[in-house]
Amino acid sequence: MGSLYIVICDDEPAQLSWMEAAVKAWAEERRRPVCVDSCRNAEQFLFLREEKREPDLLLLDIDMPGADGMSLARRLRAEGKDMQIAFVTGLAEYALDGYDVEAASYLVKPVEEKRLYACLDKAVMRWEKEPTSLLFETAGGMARVKLTEVAYLESTAHNTWIHGRGDREPIRCITGIQRLEERLQEISGNFFRIHRSCLVNLACVARINRKEITLDTGEVLPVARGRWVALNQAYLEYYRGRVE
Structure with missing residues (x-):
């Protein structure tokens, strides 16, 4: 399992510091790998996600200067983002809007540690149960695809074709295969580059x-001469992980 990526967005420095420490303490107690980032407002969060990746869980204050948390959440959902969002705020009257x-x-602030831990535990349960998805940028917009449905990615000229399992039509993505490989490595260890222009999902290999x-x-897909040893090792490790 990869690391759970959590972002905390709150304009109160003391609350932000406490939340970050509490999340790390929860991760240590649960023995779960976690990466935590924090930001003070919606604008900082939007910049952060461009620099890194979409979080698995966003702990989001509502009452912030500039764009408030609810507006940010609505924007993310309108963009098709499926990250988990947990509101952390002193404004209990907004609960129904969630x-x-x-x-x-x-x-609701002041947040109790046991309630935060329960929130994080629930987020992990959902994260483990739901197949991981990735957003692919196409000429016509964004396409969200579950990684379990991707067989392999193939680079041709300036495009990357996403080949699905079964009879699904390939998706033409305008992001380069190198960048996609970096993003996939952050969230899944199942993809391996068998030659310069092809990434394959090891779960689909017979x-x-x-x-x-x-x-x-x-x-049938060709394997580059210099990739066999690493491919064989990755394939064995993948199936050992499944058996364990």
């Missing part, structure tokens, strides 16, 4: 040899 943006939890792999769809 349903409009599918809020995972609602914590057979491998030194020259080619066969997917569970029957499709």
